[in-house]
Amino acid sequence: MEVRAFYWEDDHLLLLDQRELPQKEVWLELRDHKAVAKAIKEMAVRGAPAIGCVAAYGFVLGVKKEDPQKVYEVLKSTRPTAYNLFWALDRMMKALKEGRDITEEAISIEREDYEANRRMGEIGSQFIDDGMRVLTHCNTGALATAGWGTALGVIRSAHYSGKRIHVFVNETRPYMQGARLTAWELLKEGIPHTLITDMTAGFLMKKGLIDAVFVGADRITKRGDVANKIGTYTLSVLAKTHNIPFYVVAPTSTFDPNMESGEDVPIEERSEEEVKSFKGCHFSPKETKALHIAFDITPAENITAIITEKGIIYPNR
Numbered sequence: 001m002e003v004r005a006f007y008w009e010d011d012h013l014l015l016l017d018q019r020e021l022p023q024k025e026v027w028l029e030l031r032d033h034k035a036v037a038k039a040i041k042e043m044a045v046r047g048a049p050a051i052g053c054v055a056a057y058g059f060v061l062g063v064k065k066e067d068p069q070k071v072y073e074v075l076k077s078t079r080p081t082a083y084n085l086f087w088a089l090d091r092m093m094k095a096l097k098e099g100r101d102i103t104e105e106a107i108s109i110e111r112e113d114y115e116a117n118r119r120m121g122e123i124g125s126q127f128i129d130d131g132m133r134v135l136t137h138c139n140t141g142a143l144a145t146a147g148w149g150t151a152l153g154v155i156r157s158a159h160y161s162g163k164r165i166h167v168f169v170n171e172t173r174p175y176m177q178g179a180r181l182t183a184w185e186l187l188k189e190g191i192p193h194t195l196i197t198d199m200t201a202g203f204l205m206k207k208g209l210i211d212a213v214f215v216g217a218d219r220i221t222k223r224g225d226v227a228n229k230i231g232t233y234t235l236s237v238l239a240k241t242h243n244i245p246f247y248v249v250a251p252t253s254t255f256d257p258n259m260e261s262g263e264d265v266p267i268e269e270r271s272e273e274e275v276k277s278f279k280g281c282h283f284s285p286k287e288t289k290a291l292h293i294a295f296d297i298t299p300a301e302n303i304t305a306i307i308t309e310k311g312i313i314y315p316n317r
């Protein structure tokens with residue numbers, strides 16, 4: 001049975017609380033938009049496409065009881081970087097104003113994302129040869145989307161097409177999306193993988209142990225700059241240094257048509273506590289200041305190709 005991050009059930013949203021994975025599978029039952037906003041803000045659910053889908057259902061729940069503009073603003077204010085959030089909310093507000101069924105609109109957004117992921121898997125797996133060792137960062141799988149995944153969806157598709165691949169999984173501090181979520185997804189499906197600390201990737205590249213890098217995206221600008229989890233830019237520089245192909249996998253709902261340069265993308269900063277501790281385990285002095293920048297910008301010049309459900313973009317051709 002495929003991994004799912006959420007289910008819409010008639011009048012409420014069931015959400016797998018990703019803060020509890022991989023130790024526990026805890027499902028939250030959300031019945032109003034403020035609970036959905038809280039879940040997004042606290043990263044019970046995360047991942048650009050998943051955030052868009054869940055916000056769409058939050059909009060459905062909210063407008064039953066409150067002014068649509070207020071609902072829109074509450075959900076929009078949750079996290080600033082992932083463009084899918086704004087794309088989905090704008091689409092919901094448009095459907096409402098045009099008198100269309102907003103529940104159907106949210107269901108369409110979810111279905112389109114899943115179908116896009118399967119299509120990107122088909123398109124992107126051409127870049128993975130039998131026997132390849134691929135590196136991925138953060139979590140871009142079923143837990144970050146409506147199912148299957150973007151970069152991890154390409155890896156899934158290559159695996160299920162019979163290609164023997166090995167996945168190196170960056171742990172992705174401080175939320176540990178790789179160590180907790182990507183590893184959990186790969187283990188569930190028997191896809192061979194090895195967890196590494198974020199700082200190991202460069203040395204593996206130097207030793208010739210990485211054949212390609214596949215990452216997701218939270219926002220892609222008109223020139224092809226990519227906002228993604230912190231550490232992505234570093235990986236792109238390392239990949240370029242070692243002549244290793246660097247692929248970004250994202251649906252077209254991630255593309256911001258109003259933004260030219262990555263320099264303009266709003267970058268989320270999160271609490272210092274998330275850097276200094278994990279699940280109540282404090283490993284830094286209380287008085288120490290921490291800087292928690294949650295995303296960075298990879299310039300188009302560092303990207304080999306951007307794989308979308310509508311085809312491949314080569315930003316440097």
Ligand SMILES: CSC[C@H]1O[C@H](OP(=O)(O)O)[C@H](O)[C@@H]1O
Pocket residue numbers: 046047048049137138139140141144145149150151177215216217218228229230294
């Ligand atoms: C399918 S793209 C998911 C994208 O979102 C992640 O960020 P977060 O876990 O903070 O929501 C990361 O940037 C992934 O690449």
